[in-house]
Amino acid sequence: MTHRGSRVLHVGSLSRVEGEGALHLSVHDGTVTEARLQIYEPPRFFEAFLRGRAHTEPPDITARVCGICPVAYQMSACAAIEDACGVTVDPALRELRRLLYCGEWIESQTLHIYLLHAPDFLGCDGAIELARTARGHVERGLRLKQAGNAILELLGGRAIHPVNVRLGGFHRTPTAGELRPLADQLKRALDDAWQTVAWVSGFDFPDAEIDADLFALADPGTYAIESGTPTVLRADGTLSTFPLPAFLDHVHEEHLPHSTALHSALDGRRHLTGSLARFAISGRRLSRPAVEASLAAGLGDPRAGAVCRNPFRSILVRAVEVVYAVDEALRIIDTYEPPRRPYTDVPAAAGTGHGATEAPRGLLYHRYVLDAEGTVTDACLVPPTAQNQGAIEDDLRRTAQHAITQRASADDELTRLCERVIRNHDPCISCSTHFLDLTIDRT
Amino acid sequence: MSPPTLAVFKLASCDGCQLTLLDCEDELLGLAGRVRIAHFLEATSAVRPGPYDLALVEGSVTTAADAERIRAIRAASRHLVTIGACATAGGVQALRNFADVDEFTRTVYARPDYIDTLATSTPVSAHVDVDFELRGCPIDRRQLLEVITAYLAGRKPDIPNNSVCFECKRRGTVCVTVAHGTPCLGPVTHAGCGAICPAYGRGCYGCFGPSGSVNLPALIPVLNRDGMDDRDTERFLHTFNTAAFEEELRR
Ligand code: SF4
Ligand code: SF4
Numbered sequence: 001m002t003h004r005g006s007r008v009l010h011v012g013s014l015s016r017v018e019g020e021g022a023l024h025l026s027v028h029d030g031t032v033t034e035a036r037l038q039i040y041e042p043p044r045f046f047e048a049f050l051r052g053r054a055h056t057e058p059p060d061i062t063a064r065v066c067g068i069c070p071v072a073y074q075m076s077a078c079a080a081i082e083d084a085c086g087v088t089v090d091p092a093l094r095e096l097r098r099l100l101y102c103g104e105w106i107e108s109q110t111l112h113i114y115l116l117h118a119p120d121f122l123g124c125d126g127a128i129e130l131a132r133t134a135r136g137h138v139e140r141g142l143r144l145k146q147a148g149n150a151i152l153e154l155l156g157g158r159a160i161h162p163v164n165v166r167l168g169g170f171h172r173t174p175t176a177g178e179l180r181p182l183a184d185q186l187k188r189a190l191d192d193a194w195q196t197v198a199w200v201s202g203f204d205f206p207d208a209e210i211d212a213d214l215f216a217l218a219d220p221g222t223y224a225i226e227s228g229t230p231t232v233l234r235a236d237g238t239l240s241t242f243p244l245p246a247f248l249d250h251v252h253e254e255h256l257p258h259s260t261a262l263h264s265a266l267d268g269r270r271h272l273t274g275s276l277a278r279f280a281i282s283g284r285r286l287s288r289p290a291v292e293a294s295l296a297a298g299l300g301d302p303r304a305g306a307v308c309r310n311p312f313r314s315i316l317v318r319a320v321e322v323v324y325a326v327d328e329a330l331r332i333i334d335t336y337e338p339p340r341r342p343y344t345d346v347p348a349a350a351g352t353g354h355g356a357t358e359a360p361r362g363l364l365y366h367r368y369v370l371d372a373e374g375t376v377t378d379a380c381l382v383p384p385t386a387q388n389q390g391a392i393e394d395d396l397r398r399t400a401q402h403a404i405t406q407r408a409s410a411d412d413e414l415t416r417l418c419e420r421v422i423r424n425h426d427p428c429i430s431c432s433t434h435f436l437d438l439t440i441d442r443t
Numbered sequence: 444m445s446p447p448t449l450a451v452f453k454l455a456s457c458d459g460c461q462l463t464l465l466d467c468e469d470e471l472l473g474l475a476g477r478v479r480i481a482h483f484l485e486a487t488s489a490v491r492p493g494p495y496d497l498a499l500v501e502g503s504v505t506t507a508a509d510a511e512r513i514r515a516i517r518a519a520s521r522h523l524v525t526i527g528a529c530a531t532a533g534g535v536q537a538l539r540n541f542a543d544v545d546e547f548t549r550t551v552y553a554r555p556d557y558i559d560t561l562a563t564s565t566p567v568s569a570h571v572d573v574d575f576e577l578r579g580c581p582i583d584r585r586q587l588l589e590v591i592t593a594y595l596a597g598r599k600p601d602i603p604n605n606s607v608c609f610e611c612k613r614r615g616t617v618c619v620t621v622a623h624g625t626p627c628l629g630p631v632t633h634a635g636c637g638a639i640c641p642a643y644g645r646g647c648y649g650c651f652g653p654s655g656s657v658n659l660p661a662l663i664p665v666l667n668r669d670g671m672d673d674r675d676t677e678r679f680l681h682t683f684n685t686a687a688f689e690e691e692l693r694r
Binding site for chain 1: 454455456457458459460461462463465466468469471472475480484485486487488489490505506509534535536538539542544546547548550560580581636639640642643644645648650675678682683
């Protein structure tokens with residue numbers, strides 16, 4: 001270890017993220033000159049091989065982009081193709097889609113809270129280690145996660161890559177009697193979700209603030225999940241929206257040499273999607289239990305426009321979103337009446353369609369061009385992690401600089417801090433990354 | 444005696460198969476008490492060097508670096524089990540094997556010169572010896588637990604080689620092909636999922652890959668009868684296990 005001189009650090013792969021990748025940090029004379037999240041995803045070429053497929057196929061195929069949020073891919077693909085074909089899906093079926101999506105939110109957000117993120121606050125390597133000292137907490141997390149998976153399994157057939165989703169709705173819709181046992185499990189889950197909020201509220205949160213623009217869908221009357229209008233909240237508090245078909249005019253992707261993921265900017269500025277953005281933009285539309293959870297978590301009153309810009313506290317926002325998703329799933333089950341048909345017909349038509357939904361870790365946009373037979377001639381997928389990458393790097397640079405300025409942190413301490421910063425954002429590196437190694441260059 | 448060590452590795456994949464392990468909510472903590480998790484980046488920051496008693500490998504080989512890495516993993520592992528269609532058949536990314544990868548790269552990336560990839564996506568068994576291949580996109584949770592338990596007990600996993608049709612019969616699902624003329628790959632697809640798709644009213648799309656002894660050419664006229672032309676049939680077989688079904692067709 002040297003001080004001030006030049007030095008290079010190599011640290012093992014980043015863990016407890018979805019996928020694997022690397023981080024490169026350059027420090028020159030006490031100043032962080034560069035922070036790069038390196039994304040080594042071996043290209044899987046989805047956008048290329050979707051061309052030539054029938055318009056009915058992208059929901060099953062694009063699910064395989066990510067095993068952690070397959071429903072998000074299925075829902076964005078369905079929305080985009082239905083848009084291209086000019087079809088509006090029956091409202092009862094849209095409710096059922098929302099229920100399926102709630103299942104994924106519960107499962108994925110709980111996975112992040114308990115298995116990936118909480119160990120950072122409690123100073124242990126992972127949830128399995130955590131279970132040695134706090135078994136009850138981990139068991140509660142697994143039970144809550146299981147409740148989300150139960151929705152996915154009943155409505156989707158299985159939790160990973162559900163088979164029951166199709167254009168226009170579902171292959172088969174459940175009877176009211178089939179859904180009822182889920183309600184009992186979800187009532188217990190609501191309790192577990194509340195206790196999760198209480199548990200994570202007791203964690204110690206370092207001070208931090210990101211100044212990126214927050215970007216999420218907004219839906220009139222409800223917390224946006226499976227549809228909505230792209231909405232931006234600037235750091236200065238101004239709100240703006242644009243129509244979904246203009247998405248690619250605003251969100252530009254750039255390809256940088258250090259990464260196989262594409263970097264994107266929103267109107268030329270860094271932006272962040274995901275829980276913090278949704279809470280800031282749609283918080284007013286949370287249900288009563290979720291508002292109470294937010295107050296209990298110390299996040300403030302979302303009905304009065306509370307905004308949280310501290311990424312370490314994203315675990316609180318996720319916990320509030322789990323309360324919301326469980327409560328929302330219960331509402332949908334309570335009012336459920338089986339639709340007349342399991343799906344609305346989506347006959348092939350030539351056209352271009354756009355679809356965006358809120359994956360647990362942020363806004364996921366799809367666009368397809370179809371010919372008259374419904375064959376896909378062009379496909380474009382913009383996942384949340386690719387959008388967030390610039391903001392994550394900025395956050396890394398700032399946090400590392402702060403730590404160095406404050407107390408010239410030791411290398412291993414700095415490494416741990418940087419890994420935490422990355423996990424704060426719940427990056428789904430599987431959709432964009434492959435291998436993560438931390439390198440710190442000091443000159 | 445120290446407990447056996449378990450390692451989980453990832454190549455090109457969606458993470459879904461390793462997530463299946465974390466989705467064993469009821470068994471996870473019990474299992475963690477019986478093995479030492481030595482490498483599982485999705486679950487823990489604690490990483491221990493090999494040798495490993497059991498290595499589970501997800502994903503296919505699509506880069507020269509991964510071809511190297513799988514050899515190192517093999518060398519460090521007493522038993523190596525592949526999990527999922529990517530690792531056992533190249534996965535959905537093997538669609539590149541039938542296309543021009545340079546053209547693919549130009550389509551997806553603005554700067555194809557930054558991309559380092561092989562022209563093929565190949566299963567782990569094309570590179571190293573594999574002790575057992577668990578099928579599925581994704582794998583089935585119960586089968587995964589059976590495989591892990593079997594290796595811990597030092598026996599062969601009890602994973603039947605028959606087709607999805609058997610599971611439909613066991614489940615009491617009415618045959619979608621016979622009753623509704625729905626095209627279905629169940630007769631040629633490896634059992635394991637519990638015949639989910641027919642139970643939900645759709646035909647099997649083959650996500651577990653070919654079953655033990657299949658007669659794929661015999662199924663094609665049935666698919667044609669049920670309304671699929673040659674192009675449809677080709678796409679139907681060429682998706683998540685494209686390389687494996689292709690091999691069956693050439694047999
Ligand atoms: S086999 Fe399917 S579920 Fe498993 S890693 Fe590959 S794409 Fe994901
Ligand atoms: S029925 Fe076929 S496509 Fe459906 S889950 Fe089972 S193996 Fe996969």
